Amino acid sequence: MRNFLLSNLRLKVFALVFAAALWFFVAGQSNMEIGFFVPLGFKGTPKDLVMTSSPPDEVEVRVSGPKLFINNLSPSQITAELDLSGSKDGLNSYRLTPGDVVTPMGIEVTRLRPSTVDIRMEKLVNAGLKVRARLTGRPADGYRVADVMVFPRVVTAVGKHDIKELDSIYTKPVDVSGLNSSTSVTAPLDLSENDFRSLSVNKVEVKIIIKKER
Secondary structure (H helix, E strand, O other), X not given: OHHHHHHHHHHHXXXXXXXXXXXXXXXXXXXXXXXXXXXXXXXXXXXXXXXXXXXXXXXXXEEEXXXXXXXXXXXXXXXXXXXXXXXXXXXXXXXXXXXXXXOOOOOEEEEEEOOEEEEEEEEOEXXXXXXXXXXXXXXXXXXXXXXXXXXXXXXXXXXXXXXXXXXXXXEOOEEOOOOOOOEEEEEEEOOOOOOEEEEOOOEEEEEEEEEEOO
């Protein structure tokens, strides 16, 4: 037991001496300053708001530290992120501070550019949209599409205020080529032309009634 304790003691003393030597080595070096362009991220966006402006994708971060640390520093070790939890409807101005930047230990943020970021936020709204089926192709010879029914008939969309101008939303094309009898298919909604935050459903049931031509 005594040998075990002494062995641990020797390791602890060695680790302490090594750490002290490393600290004095680093502290004895002159500081350097360098700049990086790093991506600007966002967090805490309120659920009832959506960003409608285009803030900068990246910011210039200038940092300083011992030469040994700076020489081994890469942009991937630095992250910049703004907290948007206090955002309100309209134009919001945020001051970017060193506290919004995460760097490795021993590295200090000296300057940020831009130092202020303006972001316009907009209240999300709900809108009920009629669902219309978009068909493609032709039924078999002697047959026609007599009726098309969609379930659900209306979906609720959440998005920017301009969705109030929409009356309906279409499904992705449903192919009726060669059909000679009625059928039901599940069709996804076509979101390519609209920017929704969410939809009550992403797919609908489309019932296609096929009848013989008179």
